[in-house]
Amino acid sequence: MLQDHLRELERNLETTLKTSPTEHGVFTFEVDDEITITFHDLEEGSYITCKLCETPDRNREDIFIMLSELNLLGEGSYGSVFGLTEDSKHITMNHLIEYDVAYPQFYEIVEDFVNLAKITLEDIQTKL
Numbered sequence: 001m002l003q004d005h006l007r008e009l010e011r012n013l014e015t016t017l018k019t020s021p022t023e024h025g026v027f028t029f030e031v032d033d034e035i036t037i038t039f040h041d042l043e044e045g046s047y048i049t050c051k052l053c054e055t056p057d058r059n060r061e062d063i064f065i066m067l068s069e070l071n072l073l074g075e076g077s078y079g080s081v082f083g084l085t086e087d088s089k090h091i092t093m094n095h096l097i098e099y100d101v102a103y104p105q106f107y108e109i110v111e112d113f114v115n116l117a118k119i120t121l122e123d124i125q126t127k128l
Contacts, residue, residue: 050094
């Protein structure tokens with residue numbers, strides 16, 4: 001399912017997604033200089049992730065409060081979840097997509113994900 005949707009996404013955006021040479025079912029899409037999203041093919045669907053930025057030292061608490069508010073019930077994040085990498089060095093954004101989602105809905109989820117990533121990154125940068 002994911003590979004079919006990604007091929008359609010490549011056609012729509014007139015771009016090519018990169019595949020991971022070390023991980024099967026992992027595809028990356030460089031949106032711009034600041035945002036790269038990674039798609040992971042799972043048995044129960046697919047998983048999108050993005051490292052937004054390094055975890056800042058300045059105004060860290062304000063930024064974490066903002067992200068927690070976005071995470072609250074998934075309403076401010078369109079179902080995406082903000083968090084940290086395992087080593088806490090980067091702020092991440094993640095989204096799980098169900099297996100049986102049709103391409104138009106998949107495209108909408110990816111578009112919302114990218115737009116929210118850009119907006120959130122801008123919000124984080126204004127707090128620094």
